[in-house]
Amino acid sequence: MSKSVFAWHDELDWLANFHLISWTSQITALAEGPVLNNAKALLQEISEKSITDEAITVRYGLKQICQSLTLLNPQGDAQICDAGNISRLNRQLKSVVQPGKNYLIAFDLTALDLSKKENQQAAVALLITLYNQSYHFDQLGYRSNPVVNEFEVRLITDSADNETAYALNIKARAISQGMMLARKLSDTPSCDCTPSDVARKMQLYSQSYNNIECKVLDVKAMEVLSLGALCAVGKGSINPPCLVELSYQGASNDQQPWVLIGKGVTFDSGGLWLKNGAGMSTMKYDMCGAAAVFGVIETIRLLALPINVTAVVALAENMPTDRAMRPGDVVTTHAGLTVEIINTDAEGRLVLADAISYAHEQLNPSGIINVATLTGAVVKALGYEITGVMSNNELLLSALQSAAIQSYDRIWPLPLDESFSGQVKSEIADLCNTPPNDAAIAVSAGYFLSKFSPERPWAHLDVGGTALTREPFLQATGRPIPLLVQFLCDVLLERTEESAA
Numbered sequence: 283m284s285k286s287v288f289a290w291h292d293e294l295d296w297l298a299n300f301h302l303i304s305w306t307s308q309i310t311a312l313a314e315g316p317v318l319n320n321a322k323a324l325l326q327e328i329s330e331k332s333i334t335d336e337a338i339t340v341r342y343g344l345k346q347i348c349q350s351l352t353l354l355n356p357q358g359d360a361q362i363c364d365a366g367n368i369s370r371l372n373r374q375l376k377s378v379v380q381p382g383k384n385y386l387i388a389f390d391l392t393a394l395d396l397s398k399k400e401n402q403q404a405a406v407a408l409l410i411t412l413y414n415q416s417y418h419f420d421q422l423g424y425r426s427n428p429v430v431n432e433f434e435v436r437l438i439t440d441s442a443d444n445e446t447a448y449a450l451n452i453k454a455r456a457i458s459q460g461m462m463l464a465r466k467l468s469d470t471p472s473c474d475c476t477p478s479d480v481a482r483k484m485q486l487y488s489q490s491y492n493n494i495e496c497k498v499l500d501v502k503a504m505e506v507l508s509l510g511a512l513c514a515v516g517k518g519s520i521n522p523p524c525l526v527e528l529s530y531q532g533a534s535n536d537q538q539p540w541v542l543i544g545k546g547v548t549f550d551s552g553g554l555w556l557k558n559g560a561g562m563s564t565m566k567y568d569m570c571g572a573a574a575v576f577g578v579i580e581t582i583r584l585l586a587l588p589i590n591v592t593a594v595v596a597l598a599e600n601m602p603t604d605r606a607m608r609p610g611d612v613v614t615t616h617a618g619l620t621v622e623i624i625n626t627d628a629e630g631r632l633v634l635a636d637a638i639s640y641a642h643e644q645l646n647p648s649g650i651i652n653v654a655t656l657t658g659a660v661v662k663a664l665g666y667e668i669t670g671v672m673s674n675n676e677l678l679l680s681a682l683q684s685a686a687i688q689s690y691d692r693i694w695p696l697p698l699d700e701s702f703s704g705q706v707k708s709e710i711a712d713l714c715n716t717p718p719n720d721a722a723i724a725v726s727a728g729y730f731l732s733k734f735s736p737e738r739p740w741a742h743l744d745v746g747g748t749a750l751t752r753e754p755f756l757q758a759t760g761r762p763i764p765l766l767v768q769f770l771c772d773v774l775l776e777r778t779e780e781s782a783a
């Protein structure tokens with residue numbers, strides 16, 4: 283691997299070809315330093331102008347020092363780690379580093395004192411944004427003349443921090459690689475991303491690594507195991523449903539795995555309760571949860587985390603045909619609970635219900651976290667920046683909240699208690715899949731899911747608002763991969779501390 287971390291006093295001849303990203307607060311230090319000494323006058327001029335919050339990019343007058351220079355955050359280093367500032371800085375990085383172009387980037391981290399944990403977390407968050415800029419739609423292969431971009435990031439730090447910077451860089455790069463795997467799969471049109479396409483991708487993937495195994499349950503196998511809800515959702519489509527288990531083994535066999543479940547509705551027409559055209563246009567993204575848990579496996583494999591994690595994805599295409607499930611039908615779930623189908627468009631909770639109880643019964647998990655673009659209602663409650671979380675376990679909830687703060691991948695808890703029982707009450711079956719009223723839609727969906735793993739720690743992440751971005755165009759974000767990876771790192775840290783105590 284080529285060297286990726288440098289200090290300002292190193293040989294930096296290569297910098298002449300790079301786009302340097304630094305900080306306004308560093309201007310004095312930069313101007314005094316050996317490398318940018320020649321650009322002293324220019325730097326001073328920029329510093330006099332840099333009074334706004336916007337990033338400033340200079341392309342001229344750099345005299346073979348670097349290709350272009352972007353300065354971030356005029357407010358100074360002390361405020362970088364604030365969540366609001368990180369999200370502003372991430373927006374600035376996205377605007378100065380456009381996907382689909384050639385970039386050699388030198389990112390100056392000297393504004394952050396990397397001996398502090400909060401600064402390390404901020405650095406990882408910023409690097410993740412940078413690395414994610416190397417992904418663009420041409421990589422999906424649908425253009426006749428795709429642009430191939432060269433993308434490389436090198437870090438400049440104080441030499442004392444090099445080792446820390448190196449480790450942070452590895453973490454950020456692994457998380458970004460997982461995110462880009464997930465984004466690419468999510469952005470793939472449904473015609474090339476059917477349940478069996480996804481299953482095949484995961485199978486192929488597992489064949490490259492000794493410590494990853496893949497198991498696919500087709501309709502027949504699912505019928506034997508009574509995964510009635512998942513089968514019902516998928517039966518209207520010519521592309522049959524399936525369930526995939528992708529297991530990463532980083533620890534000994536006797537370590538219980540964490541199970542991450544992803545909703546993988548590869549296209550959601552709404553079924554017979556057909557969505558309108560506009561509502562359907564984003565529905566290739568209804569498998570972002572499945573893509574995200576796949577991406578987590580890729581990241582923890584790259585990091586070689588000593589932990590066992592199984593991703594379970596429930597894959598189905600929800601289509602309106604004469605074979606499709608009907609409003610009023612009753613399906614029997616894997617857990618044995620019967621569900622009256624009120625609205626065929628509330629299919630996510632059905633496929634997840636079976637995946638949750640299957641994981642609970644078959645995989646002996648430490649805990650279960652499911653990820654799903656479950657409701658549009660979560661956007662009404664929390665918007666596009668914050669993922670909704672519900673859990674039956676206080677410890678798990680607070681661990682996720684802590685991981686969210688560390689990773690800048692924000693979540694906010696929604697309530698889960700028996701006051702919502704009326705929202706899943708059916709006159710003829712054990713449960714119904716949609717509430718009789720318009721109230722607490724996101725919570726009602728999560729409450730429904732909570733019935734399928736009552737005894738184990740379980741959490742539900744509704745990424746309906748955060749799994750894809752709408753600006754400047756629709757695309758997957760790769761969230762909540764940073765959150766989940768941080769959570770798993772924290773689980774490991776806790777285990778190490780326990781065994782040391």
Ligand SMILES: [Zn+2]
Pocket residue numbers: 550552626627628629630
């Ligand atoms: Zn739906």
